[in-house]
Amino acid sequence: MPVGTQATVKGLTPGDLAELGVGIVLANAYHLHLRPGSEVVRRLGGLHSFMGWEGPILTDSGGFQVFSLAHLAAIDEDGVTFRSHLDGSLHRFTPERVMEIEAALGADIVMAFDDCAAFPCEKSPARAAMERTARWAERCAVAHARIQAEEPWPWRQRLYGIVQGSVYPELRRESARRLAELDLPGYAIGGLSVGEGKPLMLETLEVTVPEMPADRPRHLMGVGFPEDVVAAIARGVDLFDCVAPTRQGRTGAAFTRDGRVNVENAGFTEDDRPLDPECTCAVCTTWSRAYVRHLFKSREMLGPRLLSHHNVAFLIDLVSEARAAVEERRFEAWATRWTDRYTQTPAPEVSCTS
Amino acid sequence: MPVGTQATVKGLTPGDLAELGVGIVLANAYHLHLRPGSEVVRRLGGLHSFMGWEGPILTDSGGFQVFSLAHLAAIDEDGVTFRSHLDGSLHRFTPERVMEIEAALGADIVMAFDDCAAFPCEKSPARAAMERTARWAERCAVAHARIQAEEPWPWRQRLYGIVQGSVYPELRRESARRLAELDLPGYAIGGLSVGEGKPLMLETLEVTVPEMPADRPRHLMGVGFPEDVVAAIARGVDLFDCVAPTRQGRTGAAFTRDGRVNVENAGFTEDDRPLDPECTCAVCTTWSRAYVRHLFKSREMLGPRLLSHHNVAFLIDLVSEARAAVEERRFEAWATRWTDRYTQTPAPEVSCTS
Numbered sequence: 079m080p081v082g083t084q085a086t087v088k089g090l091t092p093g094d095l096a097e098l099g100v101g102i103v104l105a106n107a108y109h110l111h112l113r114p115g116s117e118v119v120r121r122l123g124g125l126h127s128f129m130g131w132e133g134p135i136l137t138d139s140g141g142f143q144v145f146s147l148a149h150l151a152a153i154d155e156d157g158v159t160f161r162s163h164l165d166g167s168l169h170r171f172t173p174e175r176v177m178e179i180e181a182a183l184g185a186d187i188v189m190a191f192d193d194c195a196a197f198p199c200e201k202s203p204a205r206a207a208m209e210r211t212a213r214w215a216e217r218c219a220v221a222h223a224r225i226q227a228e229e230p231w232p233w234r235q236r237l238y239g240i241v242q243g244s245v246y247p248e249l250r251r252e253s254a255r256r257l258a259e260l261d262l263p264g265y266a267i268g269g270l271s272v273g274e275g276k277p278l279m280l281e282t283l284e285v286t287v288p289e290m291p292a293d294r295p296r297h298l299m300g301v302g303f304p305e306d307v308v309a310a311i312a313r314g315v316d317l318f319d320c321v322a323p324t325r326q327g328r329t330g331a332a333f334t335r336d337g338r339v340n341v342e343n344a345g346f347t348e349d350d351r352p353l354d355p356e357c358t359c360a361v362c363t364t365w366s367r368a369y370v371r372h373l374f375k376s377r378e379m380l381g382p383r384l385l386s387h388h389n390v391a392f393l394i395d396l397v398s399e400a401r402a403a404v405e406e407r408r409f410e411a412w413a414t415r416w417t418d419r420y421t422q423t424p425a426p427e428v429s430c431t432s
Numbered sequence: 433m434p435v436g437t438q439a440t441v442k443g444l445t446p447g448d449l450a451e452l453g454v455g456i457v458l459a460n461a462y463h464l465h466l467r468p469g470s471e472v473v474r475r476l477g478g479l480h481s482f483m484g485w486e487g488p489i490l491t492d493s494g495g496f497q498v499f500s501l502a503h504l505a506a507i508d509e510d511g512v513t514f515r516s517h518l519d520g521s522l523h524r525f526t527p528e529r530v531m532e533i534e535a536a537l538g539a540d541i542v543m544a545f546d547d548c549a550a551f552p553c554e555k556s557p558a559r560a561a562m563e564r565t566a567r568w569a570e571r572c573a574v575a576h577a578r579i580q581a582e583e584p585w586p587w588r589q590r591l592y593g594i595v596q597g598s599v600y601p602e603l604r605r606e607s608a609r610r611l612a613e614l615d616l617p618g619y620a621i622g623g624l625s626v627g628e629g630k631p632l633m634l635e636t637l638e639v640t641v642p643e644m645p646a647d648r649p650r651h652l653m654g655v656g657f658p659e660d661v662v663a664a665i666a667r668g669v670d671l672f673d674c675v676a677p678t679r680q681g682r683t684g685a686a687f688t689r690d691g692r693v694n695v696e697n698a699g700f701t702e703d704d705r706p707l708d709p710e711c712t713c714a715v716c717t718t719w720s721r722a723y724v725r726h727l728f729k730s731r732e733m734l735g736p737r738l739l740s741h742h743n744v745a746f747l748i749d750l751v752s753e754a755r756a757a758v759e760e761r762r763f764e765a766w767a768t769r770w771t772d773r774y775t776q777t778p779a780p781e782v783s784c785t786s
Contacts, residue, residue: 086727086734093714114701114726122704122722130718328733347468350476360447364484368476372468373440379682379733380440 079104079136079319080390084113085129088324089383090390092131098359098391099398103131104319107179107188108140108147112162112169116182124184124231136319137185138299139176141192141240142268153193155210173217177237181225186233189266190218192240197272204244211242212256219260238297240268245278247285254289265290266297267315271306280309287314304333304396305420308413311400323393327386330374333393337420341385346371359391433458433490433673434744438467439483442678443737444744446485452713452745453752457485458673461533461542462494462501466516466523470536478538478585490673491539492653493530495546495594496622507547509564527571531591535579540587543620544572546594551626558598565596566610573614592651594622599632601639608643619644620651621669625660634663641668658687658750659774662767665754677747681740684728687747691774695739700725713745 079102080087080095087095087103095103105125110116122128125135144150148160148169157172171179173191180188191214195207222237239257243249257265267286270279283298290296295316301307302320310318323333330341334354341353352362353370361370361384373381396416403412433456434441434449441449441457449457459479464470476482479489498504502514502523511526525533527545534542545568549561576591593611597603611619621640624633637652644650649670655661656674664672677687684695688708695707706716707724715724715738727735750770757766 084726084730084732085723086730086732089733089737091734091738092718113730114722118702118722121702122720128720128723128726130723348472348475364446366476366482368468368472369439369482369484372438372482376438376440376467378438378440379443379736380445382733383443383737384445 079317080323081106081319081321082129082131083109083321085110085119085125087386087390088321088328089386090324092129092133094387095131095390096133098387099394100133100390102134102136102186104136104138105129105183105185106140106143107137107176107183108143108171110137110183111140111179112164112167116179120182120184120230126184134187135185136187136238137180137183137189138319139180139189139191139240140171141176141189142194142300144171145194145196155213157191173214174221177218177221177225181222181230181235184231185235187236187238187264188222190215190237190239190262192242192268194240194242194269195244197244197269197274199244201244201246201249204242204246205249208243208249208253211240212253215239215257215260215262219262236263238262238264238266238295240266240299241286241290242269243286244269245274245282247282250282250286251289254286258289258291262294264295264297264317266299266317268299270298271300276306276309279306280313283310283313283315290314302393304393305417307393307396308400308417308420311397311404312409312413318397323389324386327384327389328382330381330385331389332370332385333389335419337422341367341370341381342374343371353385353388354392357388357391357395359388361385361388361391433671434678435460435673435675436483436485437463437675439464439473439479441740441744442682443740444678446483446487448741449485449744450487452741453748454487454744456488456490456540458490458492459483459537459539460494460497461491461530461537462497464491464537465494465533466518466521470533474536474538474584480538488541489539490541490592491534491537491543492673493534493543493545493594494525495530495543496548496654498525499548499550509567511545527568528575531572531575531579535576535584535589538585539589541590541592541618542576544569544591544593544616546596546622548594548623549596549598551598551623551628553598555598555600555603558596558600559603562597562603562607565594566607569593569611569614569616573616590617592616592618592620592649594620594653595640595644596623597640598623599628599636601636604636604640605643608640612643612645616648618649618651618671620653620671622653624652625654630660630663633660634667637664637667637669644668656747658747659771661747661750662754662771662774665751665758666763666767672751677743678740681738681743682736684735684739685743686724686739687743689773691776695721695724695735696728697725707739707742708746711742711745711749713742715739715742715745 083106151159176191193207193210241253243253297317298315302322346367349367403409437460505513530545547561547564595607597607651671652669656676700721703721757763
């Protein structure tokens with residue numbers, strides 16, 4: 079799912095997303111609560127109406143943002159007090175309050191409020207954050223059920239839990255098992271892609287995913303580089319969100335089947351081929367590498383728009399291919415071939431957070 | 433015609449423009465010759481292919497930019513030597529060279545290379561610039577005919593002359609008459625909207641337009657605020673180009689039938705109405721003022737895109753209404769009613785140059 083932190087996938091309209099076959103987008107409760115305000119969004123008809131996207135929306139709870147972006151004032155068992163990164167105003171998030179905020183925003187899937195440990199984190203505080211996340215998830219489930227019973231929207235909102243536990247297999251397994259007891263309709267893996275590096279991320283997935291209910295969607299939060307998506311699907315992940323396609327697009331990096339390339343590359347100056355000759359998106363069927371390069375060299379805003387469009391198309395095509403390979407029981411061969419080709423071009427490691 | 437100085441109407445795709453009913457776009461020979469290079473554009477199939485726009489394109493000659501944007505090194509009877517505003521490199525434009533550059537770019541309409549006097553300008557240098565513009569237009573016509581005979585493109589490029597003469601009626605009339613002798617397929621009025629103010633601009637149009645051949649398109653360059661377009665149509669102008677809709681859109685100003693408004697207006701915070709309730713563009717039929725305001729307050733790139741889209745739609749609708757009123761011989765009543773309503777909201781004067 080492309081990320082629309084502030085109720086907009088940067089540079090793209092919902093019409094663009096629908097044309098690309100996007101099935102769901104992510105928005106962020108922390109950001110939207112601070113601006114324009116979750117109650118403002120509710121009065122304007124909820125996120126679907128506000129941003130003009132009729133498809134499913136998932137709101138992240140803001141746990142990650144409260145711990146990484148806001149100026150943290152205090153954390154206690156009941157919740158978190160923090161200052162807005164926008165204007166320094168003081169706010170209080172508790173599991174119950176976050177459920178109210180996400181109810182006001184009106185997404186289809188709402189994430190539980192979690193205590194997201196930074197990386198690196200010693201095992202003892204990582205355990206404390208994991209256990210608090212489990213207790214908060216229980217409180218979220220109770221509050222969510224109460225709020226849903228009051229039916230704020232004509233559709234039912236579904237609560238997903240977030241597995242934490244840093245990179246400690248024992249903590250991840252325990253987190254997954256404790257959340258599973260809540261019998262939620264879906265589960266996410268949080269606290270990865272925060273600087274631990276790809277090998278450790280994949281190792282952690284390998285111990286975590288098998289503990290998550292196989293009959294519920296398993297969402298890996300904040301991961302979306304193509305090679306990571308393929309590796310995570312191989313480890314059982316079903317859903318992804320990440321700013322990568324749009325952030326990379328804004329900064330001039332194009333995903334192609336032969337790896338990631340910088341479109342300002344001098345070699346593109348007179349290159350009349352599409353960014354990715356096998357891509358069927360509107361960008362690749364209309365414009366040349368030379369034109370996209372010209373837009374970036376000229377600092378034209380159409381450049382980031384077109385490259386974001388292409389990169390989202392690329393990921394949608396990628397997961398569509400992966401899904402077909404899974405269904406036809408040829409995933410391993412497909413993934414090996416795909417990854418070998420993509421990683422011929424070495425790409426620097428970049429962490430991916432919204 | 434929306435302005436695509438660097439072969440892109442800022443923020444919008446050719447598909448967007450076609451959807452809005454745009455019939456022609458402007459690009460700029462000065463900018464495109466410096467970057468990516470007119471011969472590069474030629475090798476990539478010309479501007480239509482390069483920017484993915486199948487409709488008509490007009491290239492401005494760069495006369496205005498050479499005199500206003502570049503670091504002028506020297507002007508003589510033969511041409512102009514200047515340094516690029518991008519990298520300080522030295523270039524030489526003569527009428528013949530500009531015809532070659534515009535032939536390489538491959539637009540449908542190419543403007544003659546003119547000597548564009550700054551404002552204010554004493555009458556004597558204004559006369560000298562006007563006379564030089566007339567002599568250069570003759571040289572352009574000769575060079576253009578020679579180049580067209582070599583058929584660089586499968587389509588025929590048409591040369592338009594540019595009337596100069598600052599704000600001196602006598603010079604404007606003489607310029608228009610001298611250019612008319614060249615029997616060109618169209619004529620433009622240059623050197624207006626450069627700081628002379630609206631009353632003087634309109635007075636100058638009133639003395640200039642009647643001297644221009646009535647059976648050829650009359651193009652007012654660099655003018656595109658809605659109220660100015662209506663006033664200029666009333667004075668016989670047929671074609672316009674201006675960065676106003678996209679530049680205003682990027683900076684948060686929306687054209688509406690009730691005047692220009694700043695979308696960051698606090699009154700829009702919870703306003704669920706469209707920017708202009710009578711507008712049928714995709715922006716007005718999809719999003720609220722509150723959402724567009726949110727995009728600008730959040731510095732989201734979708735904001736400038738949507739507002740540019742709406743503003744272009746607004747001008748296309750405006751000229752379409754004006755055209756119908758002209759055809760049905762009710763233009764004066766329509767223009768009075770339209771202008772009264774639009775100018776209820778006072779708008780600051782802004783000059784409009786690409």
